[in-house]
Amino acid sequence: MKKPLKVLAAIALTASMLGPAGSVFAKDDFRDFKEDQMKQRGETFRVLITATSDQELQQLQQSYELRNEFDGHSYTTDVTAKEFEALQNLPHITVEKVDVLSIQIDPSSLKVNDEMDAAAASQSVPWGIKAIYNDNNLTYTTGGSNVRIAVLDTGVNVNHSDLYYNAEQCKDFTQSASLVNNTCTDRNGHGTHVAGTALGEGGDDRRGVYGVAPNAKLWAYKVLNDSGSGYEDDIANAIRHAADQAYSQRVNVVINMSLGSNGESSLITNAVNYAYDRGVLIVAAAGNDGFSPGSIDYPAALPSAIAVANLENRLENGTFRVANSSSRGHSRTAGDYVIQTGDVELSAPGTSIFSTWYNGGYATISGTSMATPHVAGLAAKIWAENPSFTNVQLRSNLQNRAKSYDILGGYHAGRGDDIASGFGFARVR
Template sequence: MKRSGKIFTTAMLAIALVLPSVGVSANAGNDNGDEKFRVLVDSANQKNLKNAKQQYGTHREFAGEGFTTDMNEKQFNALQKNKNITVEKVPELEIATATDQPEAKFSAMAASQSAPWGIKAIYNNSSITKTSGGAGVNIAVLDTGVNSNHPDLRNNLEQCKDFTVGSTFTNNSCTDRQGHGTHVAGTALADGGTGNGVYGVAPDADLWAYKVLGDDGSGYADDIAAAIRHAADQASALNTKVVINMSLGSSGESSLITNAVNYAYNKGVLVIAAAGNSGWRQGTIGYPGALVNAVAVAALENTIQNGTYRVADFSSRGYNRTDGDYVIQKGDVEVSAPGAAVYSTWYDGGYATISGTSMASPHTAGLAAKIWAQYPSASNVDVRGELQYRAYENDIVSGSGAGYGDDYASGFGFATVQ
């Protein structure tokens, strides 16, 4: 059913939100216990906290949550014995791809791929060659960085910042040496370059490229949390609309990221995240997609079965006990989007095909930007409700765990352009 006019809000679908746990442990250290890793240190006693900062040094400070620093296993074990100090390892998060390497790389644009299959699917138009929309909305891609000189992305780039070095960030630096972040950005908002490139979902949106992951595709939760908070603060300071895309995850929750996502959501930012690639078993949604205030996106394949696209086997699943309630609970998938064999921009200036919920998430982030541009008076909660409603209208019934209505594989369904 096609609609026009007033945007549908979350309340119209009676939707609430909460989700599951995913996180990778921090490096444990070598046999000698000398290898350093990141930890979060806190104390109710400010004097103790100050002394700890002086002794160990500070990487990042989080008001009310303590500070992070690097230490070895011996130091960590010793600090754990201090009853006046709380200390915990800061988890690492990784890119959410289904394979370690791209399925294919291309040095030049493939003419048939100006609008890849995922773009055609989300626009529900098999003959589309160009896209539009997203003007006035910023998509913050928290990832491995972005090739700021890529012809299909350079016109969109508004902010370029590196959170992986130093205690704050490095401005005008977001070099991507891994490829993942450039690929994700292209799916969300590539503008076709000079007309011979690839198009993303919302090519008129602005790109905030925040490098939070290293060249190996992994990064610490405190750096990611700092970037989330910075994006939220920028949204307020610049009085602008921001969609955060995080195509990354871990199997365990980080309090730093949870608090940062809640902070951003409460400041009017919409947070979109990959569901994870630990399917097809139940209860495998990763963090931050598992959080109450983040939209978890599952991956669809370019395969029509039972009249709909198919949820990929690798895509993480929620719990079937919550099927059919149209309420996002802890561990649920929220919506689905194309995520298998997705063609997009690459860090070397060319193009590549990759699979994963990492690729599904930016399809939804781009759609959110496109919707927000169309309804500029809407709140982040309204836009989220619209995504859910559009997914509700476009059921996915193919793939393990998929079925009519709200299911644990595809969530509400596939949200598309209308």
């Protein structure tokens, strides 16, 4: 499901609402103005406000409540259309609308199993897990100890029998308080499904779903609402928080973002670069925009994130096939084995993926959302085996593994670094 809004460029504001000597409103004038606007308040949307001084920012925050603060002189808040228009008339301030990102699935592929029935039990180790382990007879998985996988998504049912023992953090970035600890309720299912693929541990009876790295710890960060969409500032806030947690706790962290938008967000770009510079590995869904070149979504399109394409469970030209719906990279950068903006990097199973669901049961879904946690789990497994690796070394290891399994199936797939599958399919062995 995908409902992206294009990122709007920052707008320079005019000075038609100046006070004496061209200053901004006095505090009391601002309050009166705000109260008048509140009478007409209707539907709100998120904006990023940037001021030139701390004094201006403090004045603005008295009337336009702080949500997330960035880089000293910028913060986000919710406004009406009339309030947005008024802000455009204030001097020394820029304001831009904040983009919305959405989950990356094919909604028509959804099939829910309320419990692990006989038909579902055969998928305790789903096909994608068997494929990434390169073992069709696999009955359980191992690995990921001491590594954290931060799932930035619709939340996670951390009480699910297959995830309960993995859960270490549960946080909500979508509420009015901007960050609420010990709650990450998933009423959509997407985040719980992603978490199961990355690190499901089979449950007490070992008949549940196994993920790629069942010994990894889960940081469940709710950044999307119950319909699967979320504001870029909340997502950026969560990315930075995960990076700061990784740094302060001195632990290795993989961030999984099975979400995206067609347009680039400066807030998310800065946050991803910040996290990468702090040693975190970022894995993101390439998008489901079809097989036209140059269709990779953000943040996957960023060079500091690993863009993951979707593989189907069928062979073509002797390898798995990239799904038609999976977004493709740029033709001009194909074959160079260098990650640039808009390149797909790796591919992984993403079609008809069976995993945990928010109601305590299980579900099957398709999309690059489902491919991404396969790579996040593999990264955690490799990092656990090589704890001294930097995130850059870990990424190089994943790329080398992918080169050994070149994908030749699907539109634009071919020998070497192609725009459909990137370097190829990285596997355990």
